Amino acid sequence: MSNNTAATDELVTTHLPLVGYAVSEMLHRVPPTVSRDELASAGSLALVLAAQAYDPETGVPFARYASLRIKGALVDELRSMDWASRGARQRVRELAATTERLTSVLKRKPTREELAHAMGVDLRVVDDATRDAERRVLSMDATEGAVADLVVDREPTPEESVLADERHRWLRAAVVTLPDRLRTVIEGLFLQDRSVADLAAELGVTQSRISQLRTEALGLLRDGMNAGLDPDLVPAPERADGVAERRRQSYFAAVAARAALVTSIPTTDRLSVVPSQRDVVAAPDGTPVAARLRGA
Numbered sequence: 001m002s003n004n005t006a007a008t009d010e011l012v013t014t015h016l017p018l019v020g021y022a023v024s025e026m027l028h029r030v031p032p033t034v035s036r037d038e039l040a041s042a043g044s045l046a047l048v049l050a051a052q053a054y055d056p057e058t059g060v061p062f063a064r065y066a067s068l069r070i071k072g073a074l075v076d077e078l079r080s081m082d083w084a085s086r087g088a089r090q091r092v093r094e095l096a097a098t099t100e101r102l103t104s105v106l107k108r109k110p111t112r113e114e115l116a117h118a119m120g121v122d123l124r125v126v127d128d129a130t131r132d133a134e135r136r137v138l139s140m141d142a143t144e145g146a147v148a149d150l151v152v153d154r155e156p157t158p159e160e161s162v163l164a165d166e167r168h169r170w171l172r173a174a175v176v177t178l179p180d181r182l183r184t185v186i187e188g189l190f191l192q193d194r195s196v197a198d199l200a201a202e203l204g205v206t207q208s209r210i211s212q213l214r215t216e217a218l219g220l221l222r223d224g225m226n227a228g229l230d231p232d233l234v235p236a237p238e239r240a241d242g243v244a245e246r247r248r249q250s251y252f253a254a255v256a257a258r259a260a261l262v263t264s265i266p267t268t269d270r271l272s273v274v275p276s277q278r279d280v281v282a283a284p285d286g287t288p289v290a291a292r293l294r295g296a
């Protein structure tokens with residue numbers, strides 16, 4: 001039990017900055033009346049609960065899991081601050097607009113009676129709206145749009161996560177299955193950040209040949225992924241019975257077989273080298289292949 005408690009405390013202590021980051025980001029998108037301390041308190045509690053519920057065997061990094069819990073808690077806290085009903089908020093806005101309009105016309109602050117007459121309501125409604133307007137508590141509609149609309153969850157949906165993981169697996173399989181020379185070029189340029197000159201020297205070819213191999217490999221990667229994910233995007237061969245097409249089809253089959261063997265990619269097996277190459281062929285979902293490779 002003590003070990004579990006110590007592990008939980010370690011997770012909370014190590015990842016406490018996540019709360020500060022989330023709160024700071026949220027404060028940029030809400031009215032200034034929102035209390036940083038209240039949001040920080042809600043975020044800290046969410047972090048503790050996340051640490052207690054975290055199961056490392058899921059393979060999900062704790063930082064990602066905790067960030068989702070913290071952001072959700074901050075949104076819930078904002079919603080709990082919404083003291084007024086929709087009708088009350090509407091009356092406050094109508095009162096403010098009427099006051100501004102009458103002030104412009106009369107060149108002075110309007111009386112309660114003038115406001116009531118202009119709004120077509122009795123004095124009690126004006127008084128209630130005035131009291132609501134004076135309450136220094138966050139209204140979810142205090143800005144141009146509702147705060148709930150401003151706080152957008154940019155995390156991928158479960159469906160998007162599944163599709164991204166599928167593309168990830170196919171890209172990894174496509175790279176590993178490339179012919180040796182093409183694989184050396186792709187891994188060298190995009191994963192190891194090696195120069196064209198360095199690769200040319202290793203393979204005993206010219207730098208222009210490395211560029212040709214790069215183009216060939218990216219095209220093969222694209223078609224290898226599309227063959228399994230979106231066959232309609234694979235261009236028709238010039239000669240369906242040619243040697244080159246038979247090799248391509250053999251490559252497509254090998255990629256599909258390798259992708260089928262991998263149901264998921266462990267976090268510890270992901271490549272973390274950031275390549276510097278740019279302007280590469282896009283993957284089937286529009287993401288540059290280089291971006292996919294460095295996330296592989």
